[in-house]
Amino acid sequence: MENATQIKVLPALVYERIAAGEVVERPASVVKELIENSLDARASRIEIELEGGGKALIRVSDDGHGMGPADARLCFTRHATSKIDQFEDLELIRTYGFRGEALPSVGAVAKVRLVTRFRGDEKGSEVVYEGGRLVRFGEAGSPVGTDIVVRELFYNVPARKKFLKSDRAERSACVDVASRMALANPGTAFHLTAGGKSRLALPPADLYHRCVDYFKAGREPLALDYTSPGLGRITGVIWHPNRISRANRSGILVFVNGRSVNDRQVVEAVAAACRGVGAKDRYPQAVVFLKLSGRQVDVNVHPAKSEVKFADDAAVRRLVMAGVTRALSEAGEDLIAATPLGGGEEPPTRSRPRRDEEYSREPNLRSPREPRVVDGGAGDGVPFTVGRPRGGRVSAGAPPRPLDKPALPDDQLNFTPEAARQLYEEAPYQIQGQFADTFILVEHGDKLLVIDQHAAHERVIYEELAAHDAERPAPSQQLLLPPRIKLDPRRAARVAELLELLSAFGFHVESAGADSFRVLAVPQMVGAGDEERVTREILEELGDVGEDAPLAERRRAALVSISCKAAVKAGDRLNREQLVGLIRRLLASPNKSTCPHGRPTTAELTEAQIRRWFNR
Amino acid sequence: MEFVCSRGTLFDTLSQVTGVVKKNPPLPVLSNVLVQADADGNRLNLTATDLEVGVSCRLSAEVAAGGEVTLPARKLTDILRELPEAAVSVTVEGTACALTCENAKFNLTGIEAAEFPPRPEVAPETTLPLPADTLREMIRQTIFAVSYDETRYFLNGIYISAQGKELVFVATDGRRLAKSTRTLEEGDYDFSGIIPTKAVSEIDKLASKVEEVTFSLARGHLVADFADTVLTATLIEGDYPDYQKLIPQEFPGSATVNRGLFADATRRIALMADETSHRVAYEFDGESVRISGKSEQGEASETLAVNYSGDDLRIGFNARYINDALKATDAPEVEFLLLENLRPGLIKPVDGDDYLCLIMPMRLDDY
Ligand SMILES: Nc1ncnc2c1ncn2[C@@H]1O[C@H](COP(=O)(O)OP(=O)(O)OP(=O)(O)O)[C@@H](O)[C@H]1O
Ligand SMILES: [Mg+2]
Numbered sequence: 007m008e009n010a011t012q013i014k015v016l017p018a019l020v021y022e023r024i025a026a027g028e029v030v031e032r033p034a035s036v037v038k039e040l041i042e043n044s045l046d047a048r049a050s051r052i053e054i055e056l057e058g059g060g061k062a063l064i065r066v067s068d069d070g071h072g073m074g075p076a077d078a079r080l081c082f083t084r085h086a087t088s089k090i091d092q093f094e095d096l097e098l099i100r101t102y103g104f105r106g107e108a109l110p111s112v113g114a115v116a117k118v119r120l121v122t123r124f125r126g127d128e129k130g131s132e133v134v135y136e137g138g139r140l141v142r143f144g145e146a147g148s149p150v151g152t153d154i155v156v157r158e159l160f161y162n163v164p165a166r167k168k169f170l171k172s173d174r175a176e177r178s179a180c181v182d183v184a185s186r187m188a189l190a191n192p193g194t195a196f197h198l199t200a201g202g203k204s205r206l207a208l209p210p211a212d213l214y215h216r217c218v219d220y221f222k223a224g225r226e227p228l229a230l231d232y233t234s235p236g237l238g239r240i241t242g243v244i245w246h247p248n249r250i251s252r253a254n255r256s257g258i259l260v261f262v263n264g265r266s267v268n269d270r271q272v273v274e275a276v277a278a279a280c281r282g283v284g285a286k287d288r289y290p291q292a293v294v295f296l297k298l299s300g301r302q303v304d305v306n307v308h309p310a311k312s313e314v315k316f317a318d319d320a321a322v323r324r325l326v327m328a329g330v331t332r333a334l335s336e337a338g339e340d341l342i343a344a345t346p347l348g349g350g351e352e353p354p355t356r357s358r359p360r361r362d363e364e365y366s367r368e369p370n371l372r373s374p375r376e377p378r379v380v381d382g383g384a385g386d387g388v389p390f391t392v393g394r395p396r397g398g399r400v401s402a403g404a405p406p407r408p409l410d411k412p413a414l415p416d417d418q419l420n421f422t423p424e425a426a427r428q429l430y431e432e433a434p435y436q437i438q439g440q441f442a443d444t445f446i447l448v449e450h451g452d453k454l455l456v457i458d459q460h461a462a463h464e465r466v467i468y469e470e471l472a473a474h475d476a477e478r479p480a481p482s483q484q485l486l487l488p489p490r491i492k493l494d495p496r497r498a499a500r501v502a503e504l505l506e507l508l509s510a511f512g513f514h515v516e517s518a519g520a521d522s523f524r525v526l527a528v529p530q531m532v533g534a535g536d537e538e539r540v541t542r543e544i545l546e547e548l549g550d551v552g553e554d555a556p557l558a559e560r561r562r563a564a565l566v567s568i569s570c571k572a573a574v575k576a577g578d579r580l581n582r583e584q585l586v587g588l589i590r591r592l593l594a595s596p597n598k599s600t601c602p603h604g605r606p607t608t609a610e611l612t613e614a615q616i617r618r619w620f621n622r
Numbered sequence: 623m624e625f626v627c628s629r630g631t632l633f634d635t636l637s638q639v640t641g642v643v644k645k646n647p648p649l650p651v652l653s654n655v656l657v658q659a660d661a662d663g664n665r666l667n668l669t670a671t672d673l674e675v676g677v678s679c680r681l682s683a684e685v686a687a688g689g690e691v692t693l694p695a696r697k698l699t700d701i702l703r704e705l706p707e708a709a710v711s712v713t714v715e716g717t718a719c720a721l722t723c724e725n726a727k728f729n730l731t732g733i734e735a736a737e738f739p740p741r742p743e744v745a746p747e748t749t750l751p752l753p754a755d756t757l758r759e760m761i762r763q764t765i766f767a768v769s770y771d772e773t774r775y776f777l778n779g780i781y782i783s784a785q786g787k788e789l790v791f792v793a794t795d796g797r798r799l800a801k802s803t804r805t806l807e808e809g810d811y812d813f814s815g816i817i818p819t820k821a822v823s824e825i826d827k828l829a830s831k832v833e834e835v836t837f838s839l840a841r842g843h844l845v846a847d848f849a850d851t852v853l854t855a856t857l858i859e860g861d862y863p864d865y866q867k868l869i870p871q872e873f874p875g876s877a878t879v880n881r882g883l884f885a886d887a888t889r890r891i892a893l894m895a896d897e898t899s900h901r902v903a904y905e906f907d908g909e910s911v912r913i914s915g916k917s918e919q920g921e922a923s924e925t926l927a928v929n930y931s932g933d934d935l936r937i938g939f940n941a942r943y944i945n946d947a948l949k950a951t952d953a954p955e956v957e958f959l960l961l962e963n964l965r966p967g968l969i970k971p972v973d974g975d976d977y978l979c980l981i982m983p984m985r986l987d988d989y
Contacts, residue, residue, distance in 0.1 A: 470898070474988070477988070478988040479985070479987045479988050480988075481896050481898070481899035481901045481938075481984055481985070481988075482899075482984060482985040482987075483797055483899070483940060483982065483984050483985075484797075484964055484966075484982040484983050484984065484985065485796055485797060485982060486794060486796050486797055486798065486799060486868055486966065486980070486982045487774075487794070487796045487863060487868075489796075512985075514985070527984075527985060529898070529899070530898050530899035530900070530901070530940065530984070531898050531899075533771075534769060534770070534771065534795040534796060534797050535769045535770055535771020535772075535773070535774060535777070535795055535796060536771060537796065538773060538774075539773060587897075
């Protein structure tokens with residue numbers, strides 16, 4: 007290769023056809039551009055270093071092919087790119103870079119030092135660019151590859167600098183970007199350190215194992231791989247929604263031709279393919295790669311290249327749905343959608359609620375439901391369950407499994423016998439019992455109310471916690487053996503910013519280094535022993551909340567997540583007092599008809615409807 | 623197999639062993655009780671197990687022909703309960719069992735004895751005889767604090783440790799820790815293990831009928847011998863937390879309180895505490911403690927005279943944890959030892975170190 011001529015200045019026409027825009031918005035955009043360049047240079051290992059969240063320093067070094075002196079000199083010049091020549095080429099883009107815009111943009115707003123050596127050259131070169139001016143150019147010792155240090159971003163654009171967020175927020179955005187690049191390029195080793203702490207350490211792997219390494223999700227995902235001739239191919243992984251699911255779509259990462267993109271259509275297609283599998287209102291965790299022929303995509307919609315336009319939206323949707331559906335059905339798991347709890351007029355046989363594992367992340371580990379223990383001695387004919395001796399232990403080695411599923415510890419749902427009596431006296435509501443350990447049956451006038459215990463408890467917790475804030479935090483129990491929780495780096499970085507918010511709701515969690523957290527105190531409604539699971543699930547979910555989300559939105563996300571995780575689940579047996587207390591608290595709750603996710607808490611059947619079943 | 627014995631003895635013995643039978647065991651044979659008849663000794667042996675805890679009990683009977691079979695435990699119990707107080711004669715051919723008592727006759731189908739899990743071979747390394755009431759008291763002083771959390775399975779039982787002459791029981795659920803200690807009259811022990819909660823409660827039940835219990839301990843197993851009854855339990859594998867590290871050595875604050883008065887006041891004030899958390903605040907100063915609770919429904923407070931030394935301190939606790947800790951001892955006066963508002967408090971009898979309960983506080987940030 008004749009390295010002196012690799013970079014050409016684009017003809018003006020081509021330049022204008024490219025939607026121009028600001029490349030550099032914040033440290034994360036620099037990180038993204040630099041990593042892309044390294045990948046374009048076929049690096050097998052990329053090291054990223056951040057100081058001050060990238061505001062003070064961003065360093066990206068690679069072992070790619072590097073640049074010769076002439077290219078090194080030219081690469082800070084606008085529209086100098088080695089990657090396309092004529093506009094026609096744009097339609098066959100195979101590299102990340104194509105505009106020749108990134109380095110000049112970075113060089114204009116920061117102090118940049120680039121050291122590089124072209125593979126085969128004896129000597130390397132050094133280029134120093136500051137505020138858009140070449141400050142130094144010369145020979146320098148360097149291994150093959152490129153090393154770029156970007157210091158003091160926006161030092162000369164105070165207006166821009168002012169808008170940067172906290173070090174933490176910027177850092178987490180950088181880690182996020184690097185993570186996505188790492189997922190898209192599993193064959194390349196990625197290492198990222200921030201403030202000297204390692205945040206990403208991913209060895210070269212295949213796509214499947216890169217995803218597993220990255221998510222540190224013990225459960226094996228299903229591999230996606232489906233080709234639609236003439237259109238393209240979908241690859242990647244998806245975790246079966248019965249195993250891992252999310253409260254929102256943020257667990258679905260989409261890449262088109264190797265670029266991380268925010269594309270609602272693809273995300274929706276993945277979610278749609280999972281509808282009916284696993285829980286309602288939950289979304290899968292998946293990494294989806296679409297490889298489409300260059301003619302099928304317009305990557306140039308957004309200057310930061312995170313949006314794409316498809317030539318044929320419907321075809322892409324079909325490809326995604328087909329790929330996901332196939333992977334799920336090959337897993338051989340139950341794909342039959344849960345029949346929703348019936349609308350009033352449906353015949354009763356249709357409205358049979360499946361006791362699905364709605365909220366269970368680990369349905370396979372749950373013990374089969376045992377027949378209910380009927381309080382035979384009481385003789386009041388009301389089929390309440392009675393507490394049974396709790397017990398059961400787990401043999402070492404085997405996955406923990408309740409051997410004899412205990413009734414919930416009393417303090418998880420709490421109310422006094424006094425409260426129970428009151429409810430009975432207030433009688434328009436008569437609790438008739440629990441059905442399928444999931445629904446509470448309540449007689450109310452001429453109606454039979456069927457109340458989803460999880461949804462109801464979620465609503466109750468939500469309303470009770472919503473009254474708390476930093477000034478008036480929720481009551482919280484200190485822990486004797488504070489559990490430690492480790493998250494993936496991307497979530498850890500985000501969660502670290504939300505700890506204060508959590509403390510208002512009674513979760514006192516502190517950073518414990520290396521993406522770990524220590525749980526010092528939890529609200530009492532979290533059952534003894536459940537602290538680790540509940541807190542982990544909440545942190546994981548909060549790790550997915552957009553860091554740009556306004557405080558109110560984060561607060562709401564935290565509330566929703568806490569209510570969901572701390573609430574009793576479908577399949578939890580409740581004793582009489584617990585049933586009564588829950589219903590009483592629900593009745594006292596505003597918005598009692600829906601859970602915080604908006605699902606109904608209550609369905610009703612009228613006596614007339616039931617009579618009709620029997621032709622009475 | 624053929625034997626005759628009294629209905630009462632058979633029923634009582636059966637009730638001793640069937641406590642461990644689960645409602646829906648993983649193997650059908652675990653719903654059954656193993657009946658073994660020994661013609662030479664004129665003895666019956668009944669055994670039930672859930673694989674973790676097994677109980678075996680001997681009784682005398684007139685055995686005409688020896689043999690063994692397993693019979694449905696619940697059905698057999700129900701039948702014996704309804705029979706008149708008379709001799710019961712049982713004949714078993716293969717798995718077909720015929721039971722007669724006066725004019726009533728029952729035919730029951732069992733499962734072959736060969737399918738019943740064999741009792742684990744335990745070669746005892748340590749033998750520990752204990753007075754039954756000491757054992758039961760140590761259980762009572764700890765069992766309320768065990769954890770039911772499946773992920774930290776090693777807390778799902780009582781940790782028992784015998785070192786030299788000192789015997790210690792410990793339980794914790796991560797929010798409180800209870801410890802019961804006794805000095806044995808003799809012996810030089812070196813043993814520790816975690817007894818699953820279910821085994822502990824069976825042991826407690828069986829111990830109520832005898833004077834002395836002998837523990838035989840071996841790696842992975844515990845055998846508890848109660849005269850005619852033997853309980854075998856698989857110990858929980860795992861490392862118990864180093865509980866001694868969790869118990870602070872020094873407490874700058876110390877209050878001496880009347881156990882009954884303190885418990886009563888706590889219970890009263892808890893009526894007005896937050897319903898979910900049962901949080902009650904304790905404010906200690908020179909000669910009194912002010913106990914208060916509040917919730918949306920209102921608030922309550924009560925002041926008790928105590929003997930307190932230390933800096934004034936305001937600390938919150940779950941009233942239930944305080945009461946559990948107080949209920950586990952009969953000492954009329956207890957000491958409430960305190961450090962800081964976010965560090966654990968400790969309750970123990972004023973005289974005696976045989977019991978203590980460490981309790982993590984609740985935060986009072988919003989109080
Ligand atoms: N890490 C690197 N290794 C080798 N060559 C590089 C590296 N970084 C930049 N270059 C060279 O410098 C040129 C300019 O880089 P720049 O990122 O500005 O433009 P681009 O990648 O072509 O397009 P885009 O602006 O879309 O990213 C590249 O085309 C490439 O030839
Ligand atoms: Mg580039």
